[in-house]
Amino acid sequence: QVQLVESGGGAVQPGRSLRLSCVGSGFTFSEYGMHWVRQAPGKGLEWVASIWFDGSHKEYADTVKGRFDISRDNSKNTVYLQIDILRDEDTALYYCGRDQGMFGDVLVAWGQGTRVSVSS
Amino acid sequence: DIQMTQSPSTLSASVGDRVTITCRASQNVNSWLAWYQQKPGKAPKLLISKSSNLQSGVPSRFSGSGSGTEFTLTIRGLQPDDFATYYCQHYNSYTSRTFGRGTKVEVK
Numbered sequence: 001q002v003q004l005v006e007s008g009g010g011a012v013q014p015g016r017s018l019r020l021s022c023v024g025s026g027f028t029f030s031e032y033g034m035h036w037v038r039q040a041p042g043k044g045l046e047w048v049a050s051i052w053f054d055g056s057h058k059e060y061a062d063t064v065k066g067r068f069d070i071s072r073d074n075s076k077n078t079v080y081l082q083i084d085i086l087r088d089e090d091t092a093l094y095y096c097g098r099d100q101g102m103f104g105d106v107l108v109a110w111g112q113g114t115r116v117s118v119s120s
Numbered sequence: 121d122i123q124m125t126q127s128p129s130t131l132s133a134s135v136g137d138r139v140t141i142t143c144r145a146s147q148n149v150n151s152w153l154a155w156y157q158q159k160p161g162k163a164p165k166l167l168i169s170k171s172s173n174l175q176s177g178v179p180s181r182f183s184g185s186g187s188g189t190e191f192t193l194t195i196r197g198l199q200p201d202d203f204a205t206y207y208c209q210h211y212n213s214y215t216s217r218t219f220g221r222g223t224k225v226e227v228k
Contacts, residue, residue, distance in 0.1 A: 037164075044207065044220075045158070045207050045209075045222070047217040047218060057214075059216060062216070095164075104211070106154040106209070106211055107164075108166050108175070111163065
């Protein structure tokens with residue numbers, strides 16, 4: 001059974017950095033693209049970043065480009081989201097998602113999310 | 121980036137109703153359009169990919185259609201379990217993957 005477990009969220013001050021992690025199990029991690037999607041309190045879904053199965057290609061939403069970095073370690077079945085220079089508007093529940101395929105398709109499996117709260 | 125406009129933002133309906141949600145893309149996305157369902161406090165669930173491909177295990181009362189810039193999600197015979205928020209999403213391996221703002225289907 002596919003399982004995704006996010007961690008690394010918390011309460012942080014503006015300007016600081018945070019690294020989120022997502023461990024996948026129940027599937028061959030190295031064969032699938034991975035994604036991060038966030039949801040601010042009471043708001044809709046916002047796609048944040050995607051990475052191909054082998055890490056060779058990454059895409060970012062314009063709102064986070066330059067501050068966020070998605071990466072993966074297939075030996076650890078883990079995808080990461082490095083968030084730098086945190087802003088108030090980064091406050092959200094961050095979901096990790098597994099792709100349907102290798103290159104960045106639809107999200108067929110989701111974790112339960114890790115919460116990031118940015119406040120001074 | 122491609123913008124996705126969903127309508128309506130809220131829809132009031134009764135059990136048994138036929139419900140239609142529309143999603144418009146700011147430019148041609150071919151058939152690279154997915155629909156997700158999200159219930160309060162839960163992660164989203166993929167319902168439909170590539171405009172009309174129903175995911176395994178999703179009831180056949182859900183259907184999707186459209187191509188280019190206009191898409192619809194239809195629920196025929198709304199069930200109590202279907203009251204939720206629905207999102208469309210454009211996706212493409214080489215570009216951004218934009219969600220619509222969501223449509224909340226609520227009890228009339």
